[in-house]
Amino acid sequence: MEKVNVVEKLRLFSDHWHPRIVGELNGQFVKLAKLQGEFDWHRHAQEDELFLVVSGTLTIKLRDRDVTLEEGEFFIVPSGVEHKPVAATEAHVLLFEPKSTLNTGDERTQRTVEDLEWI
């Protein structure tokens, strides 16, 4: 039950597409991640997922359009909606999603991060 400084937590890791847990409430996790390059198309059948950009620019590709987020902007991907995060340069994001959510959605792939760690 300590406060969390988002920028200080982000200094604790440098790898991309590997979220860390920084908070837990009501069955949800708050996570931080550094994103750069293109992730895979995926969806979460049962889980809505919030992306809040802390720094940089993140594009969330949807099948019918792109949503581009700058610092201080968030987007909620509804459950079942296919999406593909893309960051041309490094973006730092805060995620809010159920504890059950896998980063690769309903399919496990080489990029799936199991056993997410707390920082």
Add this chain to the structure above:
Amino acid sequence: MEKVNVVEKLRLFSDHWHPRIVGELNGQFVKLAKLQGEFDWHRHAQEDELFLVVSGTLTIKLRDRDVTLEEGEFFIVPSGVEHKPVAATEAHVLLFEPKSTLNTGDERTQRTVEDLEWI
């Protein structure tokens, strides 16, 4: 299913201690609020509540200590824990909490905001 710019949304209202809804996911609301002065002691028996400071300084008084949050810092008040938010000067905060959460906790008071509106 549109993106949300936090600062732009905060420009849409000016009253204190009256959260607005800006997002919904997994049975939770994302809210924004402007806080200034002292709120009442309260608790939420069943609901954890996250306060993320967007600008300014917010102190969350607990019965045994104070937690002071600056911009970019968050704190999760666990369910059942009495707390009293205090902001000497205006603070802007993002809240994550279950849709059922009342701003005054388990008791309805003159400061309870019913029928929260979306902005």
